[in-house]
Amino acid sequence: xxxxxxxxxxxxxxxxxxxxxxxxxxxxxxxxxxxxxxxxxxxxxxxxxxxxxxxxxxxxxxxxxxxxxxxxxxxxxxxxxxxxxxxxxxxxxxxxxxxxxxxxxxxxxxxxxxxxx
Numbered sequence: 677x678x679x680x681x682x683x684x685x686x687x688x689x690x691x692x693x694x695x696x697x698x699x700x701x702x703x704x705x706x707x708x709x710x711x712x713x714x715x716x717x718x719x720x721x722x723x724x725x726x727x728x729x730x731x732x733x734x735x736x737x738x739x740x741x742x743x744x745x746x747x748x749x750x751x752x753x754x755x756x757x758x759x760x761x762x763x764x765x766x767x768x769x770x771x772x773x774x775x776x777x778x779x780x781x782x783x784x785x786x787x788x789x790x791x792x793x
Contacts, residue, residue, distance in 0.1 A: 705759035727758035 709727070713720040734742060735755065749756060749764055756764065 701763055702757075702759045705762045708762070709758060724758050727761060728755075731755055731758070731761050 709723050710720055713723045716723075732755070735746060735749075737743070737746075745768070748768070749761075
């Protein structure tokens with residue numbers, strides 16, 4: 677079975693808000709959504725709709741791991757915008773990878789492993 681990448685330490689760090697989001701980052705996330713739409717030749721609204729569906733699925737999940745992560749989303753009950761959600765997820769990914777590296781694991785693509793020395 678695959679090891680959890682998001683540890684309790686990562687969840688605690690995210691809940692503490694140690695990785696804040698700036699207006700500049702929100703603008704860049706919006707630009708990335710536009711670029712993704714252009715890359716795939718679809719309307720930007722379609723990309724935003726897909727992200728909004730993912731947000732809704734995540735927020736309504738009854739999975740205990742998802743519930744723990746949901747507590748780290750800093751939007752106090754309101755649904756985050758696609759940009760906010762992407763930045764929250766990016767910060768979650770950064771925190772998880774930093775934790776993996778501290779534990780002596782290398783991360784290549786989606787696979788984290790412990791190097792043999």
